[in-house]
Amino acid sequence: MRKLGMDELNRKSVNAFRESEKTPIVVVLDNIRSMHNVGSVFRTADAFLIQAIYLCGYTPQPPHRDIHKTALGATETVEWVYFGSAAEAVGELKSRGYAVFAVEQAEGSVSLPEFSGRFSGPLAVVFGNEVSGVSEEALALCDGGIEIPQWGMKHSLNISIAAGIVLWELVRVRAATPGGADE
Template sequence: MRKLLNEELDRLTTEGFKESDKTPLVIVLDNVRSLNNIGSIFRSADAYRVEKIYLCGITAQPPHKDIRKTALGATETINWEYAEHTIDVVNKLHIQGYTTCAIEQAERSQNLYNFTPGKGQKVAIVLGNEVKGVQQEVVDSCKEVIELDQFGTKHSLNISVCAGIVIYDLFNKISLLRG
């Protein structure tokens, strides 16, 4: 089996990406401190044509060399916006018709495997600080809380790994519904 060359991957140009249909999925980063995690999330968002990323609180904003290092240009393709308060973004997304989902370990959370958006449903996922997670007031405001089951001794995943899993899963579920 021969690996494909970059020229054979049929990748979109930056302009082609901006004009392409997006997955009705928004990412909200709640006080994420690692610039490398932020860049990695931009890159995953680009891979699955996420609509937009909101960078909230202490979450750094492009341009920054450490974000650029892991984003590999995705900060130029993904639509993003900064907001000081995550709760304001979540409330705005409710008004815009998004189902907001905190990705967090919480009482009465549902497993990602069991969460399936409805046809035409727009989804926003909120990912939190590497140590403290999603702020409690934001969890309280979200319509859903989704958890990734884990079976080892650690009770958390790196935020960029978690984001990649959730984005991939929701992209596939939404794509199936869109036909």
């Protein structure tokens, strides 16, 4: 086995990325503190051709060197929009026909494996603050919650890890569905 060289990875140019058909998923970041977490979510969104990221509240916005440090250029490819609050972003998404789900351990949340095949249309997932989670105002507007199964003592994940798990599962299931990304 050998590692593939950069020229063998068939990476898209910035223009090719922008012109590519996107996965109809929007990521909403609700008052994320860490610029490194924001950059990491940008990088994950780029990897899965996610439609857009909505940065809300005091979530840091590009350009910033600490976001760029983990995004590695993904702030140039992934569309992003700023909103004063996640509740405002959720309202805008719902008015455009998106189903909106909080990634949160909440009453009535559905396990990610159970949820992942339910919605094939436009979908938005809200990730909350590293300490307090999704704001109560945004949570009240969501169509439901998604919970990542966990069996250890902590029962919490870093937001960038949670985003990677959720986005991979949602994209994987869509790609495996007839008419999905694999066709």
